[in-house]
Amino acid sequence: MTADTTTDVFEEHRPLLTGVAYRMLGRVADAEDVVQDAWLRWSRADREQVREPRAYLVRITTRLAIDRLRQVQARGEAYVGPWLPEPCVTDFGDTVPDTADRALLADSVSLAVLVVLESLSPLERAVFVLREAFGYPYAEIATLLDRGEAAVRQLAGRARRHVEERRPRYEVDPAQRRDLTERFLAAAAEGDLAGLMSLLAPDARLVADSGGKAKAPVRILHSADKVGRFIAGVAGKGAPDLSFRGIEVNGGRAVLILSGDKPDSVFQVDVADGRITTVYIIRNPDKLRSLAAH
Structure with a gap:
């Protein structure tokens, strides 16, 4: 050879x-x-x-x-605060033409599943x-x-x-996830707490991974009220040079938030029954380096 x-x-x-x-x-x-x-x-x-x-x-x-x-x-x-996988850009392109195979691959690399795999x-x-x-x-x-x-x-x-005992028990509709992501970001940008609350499931969670290297909750937030108020409060203090870019990570629609031209955070949601069930925010700068080119 x-x-x-x-x-x-x-x-x-x-x-x-x-x-x-x-x-x-x-x-x-x-x-x-x-x-x-x-x-x-x-x-x-x-x-x-x-x-x-x-x-x-x-x-x-x-x-x-x-x-x-x-x-x-x-x-x-020891890891400071909740742990989430390093976001991975996923673009199956034409290499996985079958819808069922695409769904399987997307699920196997989702943030929710990888968090569970961490405990195996x-x-x-x-x-x-x-x-x-x-x-x-x-x-x-x-x-x-x-x-x-x-x-x-x-x-x-x-x-x-x-x-199976720990993974989300619902099918994710990509179009619905994209729509809810965009509406959630629009409501956050306007500081529209009522709009945020209307999109969140009553038992919604917010999981933020900073590794202690950026500002983020060090515990998982539970309930639509806590999640909505946190997002609205953070959005109201947003830096003027922030910009947003749609991106696909871990098999689903996400948003890459940039401060200038530097990745600041990645935002993604899980949805079920037309509501947002989990908000993921990754802010650990060590986990954002691979996204600099995107």
């Missing part, structure tokens, strides 16, 4: 590897590091002995991501991602992870039950 062929094979599978690593880690920079490490191992491997490059590369990437997760858990680092063990998370997001057969997952198929099925069942 020539150097050019080696690179071409890896680049062909890079989107898949990045997708696996990001869903495993919830962090764009960590996922990119893992994929780079996978490239180094691929470039040094005896590729004449590799009969299935795709399986080989997914195995390397998955194991590297598991190791990274275990290191993070071992360090036991590294092995449970690997099995769930490979099975639920990418449709790998149990036997193939067992081979990738050097586990028995029965053990993999048990891990998958445990992970699936955990996720």
